[in-house]
Amino acid sequence: MTQQAVVISGTGLWTPQETITNEELVVSFNRYVELYNARHAADIEAGRVEPLQPSSAEFIEKASGIRQRYVLNKDGVLDPERMAPRIAERSDDEMSVQAEMGVKAIRQALDNAGRTPADVDAVLVACSNMQRAYPAMAIEIQHYLGMERGWGYDMNVACSAATFGLQAAVDAIRTGSARCVVVVNPEICSAHLAWEDRDCHFIFGDVATALVLEAKDAATSDNQWEVLGTRLQTKFSNNIRNNFGFLNRADESGVGARDKLFRQEGRKVFKDVCPMVAEQISGHIADLGMTAEDLRRMWLHQANLGMNEFIARRVLGRPATREDAPVILDEYANTSSAGSIIAFHKHNQDMQSGDRGVICSFGAGYSIGSVVVQKR
Numbered sequence: 111m112t113q114q115a116v117v118i119s120g121t122g123l124w125t126p127q128e129t130i131t132n133e134e135l136v137v138s139f140n141r142y143v144e145l146y147n148a149r150h151a152a153d154i155e156a157g158r159v160e161p162l163q164p165s166s167a168e169f170i171e172k173a174s175g176i177r178q179r180y181v182l183n184k185d186g187v188l189d190p191e192r193m194a195p196r197i198a199e200r201s202d203d204e205m206s207v208q209a210e211m212g213v214k215a216i217r218q219a220l221d222n223a224g225r226t227p228a229d230v231d232a233v234l235v236a237c238s239n240m241q242r243a244y245p246a247m248a249i250e251i252q253h254y255l256g257m258e259r260g261w262g263y264d265m266n267v268a269c270s271a272a273t274f275g276l277q278a279a280v281d282a283i284r285t286g287s288a289r290c291v292v293v294v295n296p297e298i299c300s301a302h303l304a305w306e307d308r309d310c311h312f313i314f315g316d317v318a319t320a321l322v323l324e325a326k327d328a329a330t331s332d333n334q335w336e337v338l339g340t341r342l343q344t345k346f347s348n349n350i351r352n353n354f355g356f357l358n359r360a361d362e363s364g365v366g367a368r369d370k371l372f373r374q375e376g377r378k379v380f381k382d383v384c385p386m387v388a389e390q391i392s393g394h395i396a397d398l399g400m401t402a403e404d405l406r407r408m409w410l411h412q413a414n415l416g417m418n419e420f421i422a423r424r425v426l427g428r429p430a431t432r433e434d435a436p437v438i439l440d441e442y443a444n445t446s447s448a449g450s451i452i453a454f455h456k457h458n459q460d461m462q463s464g465d466r467g468v469i470c471s472f473g474a475g476y477s478i479g480s481v482v483v484q485k486r
Contacts, residue, residue, distance in 0.1 A: 114284045115326035118276075118335040118483065120223025121455040122320035124214040125442075128184040132167035132177055132312065135188070139311055140164040142190040146306075163308055170312040175415025179315030179443035181300045182207070193305040197298075208241045209250045211296040211318035216255060219292065219320035223331045227255040230322075231288035233262035236275030237295045238446040238474075239302050240264055243356060251294065260288075268350070269411055269473025270342075271295065271447035272319070276469070276481050277340040279323045290324040295448040302352055304371040313413075314372070315443035319451035326486075333459070335483040338466070341394045343478045347382065350374040350474035374474075384417055387472045388424035394480045400466065402426050405434075407467035409457065412439035412449030421470075447471060461485050 143162040153159035171177060181187060186196035197207060205213070212235060220226060233255070235248040248262030267274040272295045279291035299314035326336060354370040364370065395405065402425055410418045415437060422430030436457035438449070445452065450471045461467070465485045472478040 114286070116280045116283045116323055116337045117326045117329045117486065118321055118337065119324050119329040119331040119333075120219040120221070120225065120322035121451065122215040122217065122219030122222065123452060123455045124211055124218070124318040126180045126182050126316050128181050129178050130181055130184055130187060132170045135312060136165050136167050136170070138188040138190055138193075139305070139308070142193060142306055145190055165308050165311065174312065174443075175437065175440055176312055176443045177440045179312075180317060182298060182316050183300070187300060187305055195300045197301065205254050206241060206247070206250060208247055208296045208298060209254060211298075212247070212251045212294040212320070213254050215296070215318040215320035216251070216292050216294050219322045222333065223322040223324070223329070225290065225322060225324075227257045229290050230255070230257055230292050231260045232279070232282060232291045233257070233260070234275045234278055234291065234293045235262070235264045235296065236267070236271035236293055236447055237297050238266060238268050238271065238299065239352075240266065241298065247296070267344075267447075267477045267479075268475060269413065269444075269446045269449070270471045270475065270477035270479045272321075272451050273340070273469060273471045273479025273481050274342055274477070275447075276321065276323070276337075277342055277479065279321075280337050280340055283323060283325055289328060290322065292320060292322055294318065294320040295446075295451060297446045297448045299444070299446055302354070302372050304368065304373065307368075307373075309376065310372060310374065313444045315445050317442060317445045317448045317452065319448040319455060321451065334486040335458070336486055338482045338484055339394060339398050340482075341390060341480045343386070343390055345386070345476045347474075347476045349378045349382065350476075352474075380414070380417060380420075383472055383476055383478075384420045385424070386476065387470065387478055388421045390478050391421070391425050391468055391470055391480055395468065395482060398482055400482070404466055405468060406461055406465040407433070407457065408435045409450050409453040409467060409469045410435055411471040411473065412437070412442065412453060413444045413473065415439065446473070458485075
């Protein structure tokens, strides 16, 4: 039986208005370090507490390739007495912050696809953290889009959530349970980042991305990408972890503990994940009858410049150019599941009919997702 052909027919990107440069971030962080060391001076002197070390813009860019990030709230992050965004709670009768981000990205994606909410059968919200347990963010987004039919659900595979969501959408269309599916990635990373931790305080930013997928024979947009294949992989690791959840209130000793925010063993992650990702991409394209020379572009997860350069070089067998593997993390920082989708959204218009590429994301879990596409 011939599989239903599926295309990505529209992409959307919503970006917060506020930015934080490395230089601004370092001023705030170093002031926090001064205050912390002053408050714990006696314990530091006695050897009971390790003093915190300052950061620098040069260190951040060298370690990550990041120069700035977009955030929902800037002044809270840069307040050395707070070190967290200020995002006001909304009543149950108002659209939630995360749903609002998602709706904005989806509307742009639908416009680019030449579709309306009435055409959509399903909404999948795929991102690192949901702002609540239930009702599902996808169902709220479905409501505020004005969809009178269909279904939605939330899924979390951390930084790989977008590509896992893409496979779920493709499968839904191929099996006939939907004709048009939206995958949306509203990432509020600033709220689960430990801004007071020198090893990671610069990593994340906020953003929302969206993709419209539909049956190939129904798509009408000018920029269509046929999905040639999808592949997922998971392998358990504690090297990237966030232990916050509803059980946190069941043991008061853990409230506010460092492990209730993002943390990672960066060097271990690099060593473990990069070869796995390169091997998956190489194996995936080989199983599709392709070679590295057939890949016009690699839209990789935007976590760290060194990781992307390693993976692209391993796959291509040579150093990659920015045309081979576009970089957006210098502007957006790590936006978790949205990173590879931002790269795809911003860097595909120059490609010609028949050109092929791979959207690939990877992260906590460990998890890896690759989606091979071809321009129609």
